Amino acid sequence: MNSGDSTLTDTKERILDAAEHLLAIKGFRGASLRAITGEAGVNLASVNYHFGSKKALLEAVIKRRIQPLNHIRRKRLEQVRESARQKGKKPDVKAALSAFIEPTLLFKESNPDAKKFFIFIGRSLTDPDDTVREVFLRFIKPIFHLLFETACEALPGQPREIIFWRLHFTIGALFHAMHISGNIKTKFLDVKTGIDANSLVNLILPFVTAGMKAK
Amino acid sequence: MNSGDSTLTDTKERILDAAEHLLAIKGFRGASLRAITGEAGVNLASVNYHFGSKKALLEAVIKRRIQPLNHIRRKRLEQVRESARQKGKKPDVKAALSAFIEPTLLFKESNPDAKKFFIFIGRSLTDPDDTVREVFLRFIKPIFHLLFETACEALPGQPREIIFWRLHFTIGALFHAMHISGNIKTKFLDVKTGIDANSLVNLILPFVTAGMKAK
DNA sequence: GATCGATTAAAACAAATGTTTGAATAAATG
């Protein structure tokens, strides 16, 4: 019986790893269960046995990575708000953006396999498959709202609608950067995509900070 | 015989329209030829008869919209460079960005059907399907290079690599905005997606201009 | 009006998909 030992979860984790890889490069429809189980070295039927369906596998793949990431993002965003409240000042815009962006980008180096997931996140909101978008949105929504509220506190002069759109521009810039920087191809539109997470943070933060503060 | 009359091209255009619609909302793999021909009201085999293959249909769909769009973007970008050269000054950053962004967004209102294509463009660079990315990249690359050179002239103080990444952030912000603003769902992460093109231009231009100029 | 090429139509094709089945094997339990 399943008692949390590694022999059983081995199969599940091998499936998750292979699925993560293939979902990232092939998408939900393009990653067939035969390809996934083939790469994982397990039987085709084991996906439906362990997860129930392909959609449930997708959810498991996303949840495994997003949940710990969201935990960090939430903690850092609440830190920014709390420390500002203690000082009696409004939160710093750059700090708020950094609280969301830095964990997201550094996440790549937290786990060697997370790199694959980068490509997947970068496509999450525009994925042609309803299921993928729906699952990702469910996870992203609460964090996005927290980021939004923090940004509104940091920029009390700006209308909320403008902040909303500018955060979407930020997300767009970030996710696009994640997609191309996580790409297998070494070049994308002639830019070297092999860039380390810290450098990318230092590139994107000034850009979006200036954008949020604009005018 | 084909002599350019509307009865013949009618079938091809009906296929193109239906394909554009379904490719946008379902993606390349999700849009089946049966669904496309069904919506177009034509026979299944007519796609392979008129276009040769599904991939060739995809190329035709993209080319039909992208080519005229690229023509406008190229003209406007060259205008920015030329008028700056005549004045003996460097190009204006905002003008350069506007030359690329404005036609892209206004394109939505040039054609009532182009709205569907919006979603497709918004996903073009991160599409899970190799074919889609490859075809879009082929069309986007030369314009992106022109935009890059213009931006380098406008920001002579900045290293080219930084400009390169910031333009990618710009593209990411723009395409993400296109995707959600072209979306069928009226709400996306609680923001109203039904926004007219001019308002979106006025929202995104200050953001990316400030981002390009940052520090 | 007959002929010939272009287009449409219905049917069949082979390949690939997610899922289910039922037997075989392994592991755990009494």
Add this chain to the structure above:
DNA sequence: CATTTATTCAAACATTTGTTTTAATCGATC
């Protein structure tokens, strides 16, 4: 050890996919 449960495995299932085929229909030209 015997038995029960969990897991693996190969095979088959029913759909769906893009493409091809072959015949029917249409349109223009002689």
